[in-house]
Amino acid sequence: MSARNRELFGLIPAALLLTGGFAAVFIQQQNVLSDVSLTYGAIFLGLCLAAHVFLRFTLPNADPYLFPLVALLACFGLVVIYRIDDTLAREQAQWFVVGLIAFAAVILFLRDYRVLERYRYTIAFIGLGLLVLPRLPGIGAQVNGAYLGIKIGPVTFQPAELAKICLVIFVASYLRDTRQVLVLGARRFMGVTIPPLKHFGPLLVIWGASMLMLVLIRDLGSSLMFFGGFLAMLYVATNRVSFVLVGLILFALGAWFLGSHIGHVHDRVETWLDPFRTTLYNKPGGSYQIAQSLFAQADGGLIGTGFGQALLSLPNGTPILPAAHTDLIYAVITNELGLAGACGVLLVYLLFTERGFKIATLARDSFSSLLATGLTAVLALQVFVIVGGVTKVIPLTGVTLPFVSYGGSSIVANFILLALLLQISDRARRDRAAG
Amino acid sequence: MNTPITRLFGLVVLLFAVLVFATSWWTEFGAQRLRDNPLNRRQLLEDAKVKRGRILADDGSVLARSVKAQGDTYTRIYPSNSFSHEVGYSFTTLGRAGLEESRNPALTGQGGEVDTLIDQLSGRKKAGDDVVTNLDPAAQKVALEQLAGRKGSVVAMEPGTGKVRVMASVPGFDQNQVPKHFKQLNRDTDAPLLNRSTQAGYPPGSTFKVITATAALDSGKFTQDSTLNGDSGVEISGVPLANDGGEDFGPINMTDALTHSVNTYWAQIGEKLGKATMAKYMNLYGFDRKPPLDYPNPQKRASGEYSKRGRLLPPTSNQVDVGRMAIGQDKLAVTPLQMAEVAATIANGGVRVKPRLTSKVVDPDGRTTQRINPQDVTRVMKKSTAVQLAQMMSKVVQEGTGTAAALEGIDVAGKTGTAEIDVANNITQPWFIAFAPAKNPRIAIAATVERSQGGFGGTVAAPIAKAVMEQLLQGGSQQ
Numbered sequence: 024m025s026a027r028n029r030e031l032f033g034l035i036p037a038a039l040l041l042t043g044g045f046a047a048v049f050i051q052q053q054n055v056l057s058d059v060s061l062t063y064g065a066i067f068l069g070l071c072l073a074a075h076v077f078l079r080f081t082l083p084n085a086d087p088y089l090f091p092l093v094a095l096l097a098c099f100g101l102v103v104i105y106r107i108d109d110t111l112a113r114e115q116a117q118w119f120v121v122g123l124i125a126f127a128a129v130i131l132f133l134r135d136y137r138v139l140e141r142y143r144y145t146i147a148f149i150g151l152g153l154l155v156l157p158r159l160p161g162i163g164a165q166v167n168g169a170y171l172g173i174k175i176g177p178v179t180f181q182p183a184e185l186a187k188i189c190l191v192i193f194v195a196s197y198l199r200d201t202r203q204v205l206v207l208g209a210r211r212f213m214g215v216t217i218p219p220l221k222h223f224g225p226l227l228v229i230w231g232a233s234m235l236m237l238v239l240i241r242d243l244g245s246s247l248m249f250f251g252g253f254l255a256m257l258y259v260a261t262n263r264v265s266f267v268l269v270g271l272i273l274f275a276l277g278a279w280f281l282g283s284h285i286g287h288v289h290d291r292v293e294t295w296l297d298p299f300r301t302t303l304y305n306k307p308g309g310s311y312q313i314a315q316s317l318f319a320q321a322d323g324g325l326i327g328t329g330f331g332q333a334l335l336s337l338p339n340g341t342p343i344l345p346a347a348h349t350d351l352i353y354a355v356i357t358n359e360l361g362l363a364g365a366c367g368v369l370l371v372y373l374l375f376t377e378r379g380f381k382i383a384t385l386a387r388d389s390f391s392s393l394l395a396t397g398l399t400a401v402l403a404l405q406v407f408v409i410v411g412g413v414t415k416v417i418p419l420t421g422v423t424l425p426f427v428s429y430g431g432s433s434i435v436a437n438f439i440l441l442a443l444l445l446q447i448s449d450r451a452r453r454d455r456a457a458g
Numbered sequence: 459m460n461t462p463i464t465r466l467f468g469l470v471v472l473l474f475a476v477l478v479f480a481t482s483w484w485t486e487f488g489a490q491r492l493r494d495n496p497l498n499r500r501q502l503l504e505d506a507k508v509k510r511g512r513i514l515a516d517d518g519s520v521l522a523r524s525v526k527a528q529g530d531t532y533t534r535i536y537p538s539n540s541f542s543h544e545v546g547y548s549f550t551t552l553g554r555a556g557l558e559e560s561r562n563p564a565l566t567g568q569g570g571e572v573d574t575l576i577d578q579l580s581g582r583k584k585a586g587d588d589v590v591t592n593l594d595p596a597a598q599k600v601a602l603e604q605l606a607g608r609k610g611s612v613v614a615m616e617p618g619t620g621k622v623r624v625m626a627s628v629p630g631f632d633q634n635q636v637p638k639h640f641k642q643l644n645r646d647t648d649a650p651l652l653n654r655s656t657q658a659g660y661p662p663g664s665t666f667k668v669i670t671a672t673a674a675l676d677s678g679k680f681t682q683d684s685t686l687n688g689d690s691g692v693e694i695s696g697v698p699l700a701n702d703g704g705e706d707f708g709p710i711n712m713t714d715a716l717t718h719s720v721n722t723y724w725a726q727i728g729e730k731l732g733k734a735t736m737a738k739y740m741n742l743y744g745f746d747r748k749p750p751l752d753y754p755n756p757q758k759r760a761s762g763e764y765s766k767r768g769r770l771l772p773p774t775s776n777q778v779d780v781g782r783m784a785i786g787q788d789k790l791a792v793t794p795l796q797m798a799e800v801a802a803t804i805a806n807g808g809v810r811v812k813p814r815l816t817s818k819v820v821d822p823d824g825r826t827t828q829r830i831n832p833q834d835v836t837r838v839m840k841k842s843t844a845v846q847l848a849q850m851m852s853k854v855v856q857e858g859t860g861t862a863a864a865l866e867g868i869d870v871a872g873k874t875g876t877a878e879i880d881v882a883n884n885i886t887q888p889w890f891i892a893f894a895p896a897k898n899p900r901i902a903i904a905a906t907v908e909r910s911q912g913g914f915g916g917t918v919a920a921p922i923a924k925a926v927m928e929q930l931l932q933g934g935s936q937q
């Protein structure tokens with residue numbers, strides 16, 4: 024079977040999930056939902072098929088599993104969002120259109136992604152600029168004390184989602200040039216490999232940038248995601264665990280220092296450690312969110328309450344789970360589909376990661392390989408950061424669950440990420456086939 | 459570069475394993491603690507969406523029902539307040555009390571495990587089951603009228619089945635007003651939210667002599683004819699003890715000593731029996747632990763000896779004066795429910811049965827899903843002992859301190875009690891425990907009045923018990 028036919032068959036689970044999920048939610052809440060809302064699901068499936076046909080023509084050799092996995096996640100997200108609020112589901116379906124346009128644009132206009140190497144510094148500056156945007160007066164928006172979004176008119180946008188791709192591109196191209204030097208020029212001191220300072224400089228800059236993120240954006244989770252992605256690429260480029268260890272220690276030191284000196288970050292850690300302390304629970308922006316997240320999960324149990332069954336709002340309509348459609352969507356999934364459903368979602372991400380790393384190993388040049396590694400690692404880390412936050416493994420932060428959470432910037436950015444991965448894959452497999 | 463990529467994937471697997479572990483922790487292993495967390499109001503909110511079943515009296519009258527409220531929730535209405543303590547209340551903001559709490563699973567329609575799973579899969583909205591009680595509104599009304607606003611309690615139950623027919627506690631409260639006035643109700647010095655039948659600890663006075671008599675006869679150490687010195691001034695634990703009014707009875711046998719409630723006689727019996735024997739029989743009667751009534755545990759109290767700090771003492775404790783305990787003094791604090799159980803046990807030939815408020819659970823389609831059948835707890839004494847006690851208690855009503863409880867044409871067996879609360883101000887705790895008919899008992903009762911201004915068990919409590927028994931035994935035929 025050809026790769027594209029496999030992809031087509033791979034879309035069947037997504038279609039089934041979407042149909043079943045929409046039917047379940049609709050039957051549950053017939054009295055509040057309009058019949059029209061059922062079409063959002065149909066539109067969504069149509070878009071998936073269109074994207075598939077598009078890939079048949081543009082990237083015939085690309086990995087056949089990535090897109091169905093993404094479609095499955097997106098369908099899952101749409102069902103849950105539909106369950107929370109059907110208006111949001113319509114908007115999400117619209118954002119899906121925008122995301123697919125971006126996806127197609129990248130594939131059509133960036134015929135050879137390797138030209139990105141040439142603009143690495145421009146891209147790095149764009150990335151850093153994007154990160155700083157939320158702090159600009161007028162457009163910056165503070166949510167729960169963190170500066171993650173910007174607001175232009177009615178549209179809010181999380182620039183960090185795009186910035187993560189920019190920074191991965193930069194690091195991949197930078198490491199391609201310097202990875203030999205970093206290893207060969209290194210001296211060993213007391214069993215630890217120390218790279219030459221000249222080449223290590225830019226890496227310190229990255230560390231500095233992620234620390235800056237802590238200070239400026241005040242978000243531990245996303246800076247962990249950035250720096251973790253960077254360390255993953257550094258490790259793959261140099262095969263030196265010691266670099267990673269040094270990086271981790273530097274990060275931990277910085278995080279600890281800033282965590283104890285910046286009020287907001289410190290508060291987040293406090294609420295993480297003891298979410299049920301009444302004073303923290305009742306404080307605005309305190310531990311109410313994480314506590315409710317855990318209560319919702321406890322409600323789910325092994326198999327959950329079923330689609331459309333979870334308690335989301337008080338009798339007077341106030342939501343009981345803050346940000347249920349974005350940050351806490353994983354808690355809603357666990358509530359309604361239980362541990363089983365949550366593990367299913369994590370498994371899909373794990374399969375996605377596996378395919379991403381597979382692409383990295385197949386790529387024939389180190390830039391492609393590093394780029395695939397970085398994009399995959401950053402996505403996996405994003406999942407870890409938000410799910411870890413919702414399950415109280417780490418302090419809760421406001422990043423999205425890729426492809427599942429509601430949010431335009433998240434969908435657009437992650438579709439660009441997907442487009443790049445598929446392009447790398449297409450080239451790698453074509454080159455392999457050509458010998 | 460492929461080896462580090464593989465290792466990196468291994469690390470991602472590890473990180474995801476942590477996430478799976480954390481999720482299983484919150485959903486399974488640590489879930490119960492989260493559900494019990496007082497900050498977690500999900501269950502209450504969820505329950506408010508269920509149309510709770512009704513609570514019904516024995517005659518079918520409705521004591522509690524649910525009506526539509528805000529959004530898709532329901533709220534509780536209590537058409538009658540004469541059973542405020544038994545029924546309790548259920549409100550999202552305050553939680554639950556009484557039968558609303560102890561029968562919550564039935565009222566919210568949480569049947570067996572299988573039922574719940576099917577409900578979960580099909581997503582069917584649960585409807586609660588009706589709870590039918592054994593409570594008799596007519597007799598409860600008589601009890602409340604008889605108490606006439608005086609603080610106190612009347613508990614009446616069927617000896618053979620344990621059906622609780624009356625469990626009046628004064629003052630009561632209007633359950634419909636609980637959400638609005640909860641703070642006031644809690645602060646009220648009359649403690650209207652306290653169920654005096656199950657939560658109040660009163661000195662039992664001479665009613666306790668029935669328990670001493672049980673121990674004396676059933677242990678075989680004494681007989682109805684055992685004669686002791688009934689004069690005032692006998693030393694008990696080194697301190698002289700007086701009879702009521704300082705009366706001297708001279709040498710007296712057991713039957714007469716119960717008829718005339720001779721303190722010195724029974725105190726000597728207690729000392730001679732010793733703490734271990736007394737403890738054994740108190741235990742069999744159900745003292746020292748919470749009674750097995752289908753009522754929330756926090757709203758029940760164990761009867762027995764209590765230290766000054768309010769800790770429950772075993773009757774064998776060296777702080778106990780066994781002679782004075784035997785006549786219901788010392789540090790005894792008992793509930794009216796416990797004393798009703800004592801009367802019911804003797805009436806039932808020495809076998810103690812579980813008291814129970816609920817008779818059955820009926821689902822919305824009218825099918826009985828659960829029948830609460832009579833259940834024996836233990837044999838407290840030999841049948842012959844129970845017969846002898848019944849004879850002696852009959853005599854109390856025929857010619858002794860309890861004549862005020864005599865019913866026309868029906869032989870009543872009973873025992874009075876008058877505990878001194880405040881001698882200087884003449885404040886007492888009058889008691890009467892009884893069962894009738896003495897030969898083939900159909901009802902057992904305990905009645906008491908809190909801080910009565912003077913008066914004795916025979917004059918204050920016996921008439922209350924009499925009226926309630928009359929209603930329960932004859933009321934049906936008269937109406």
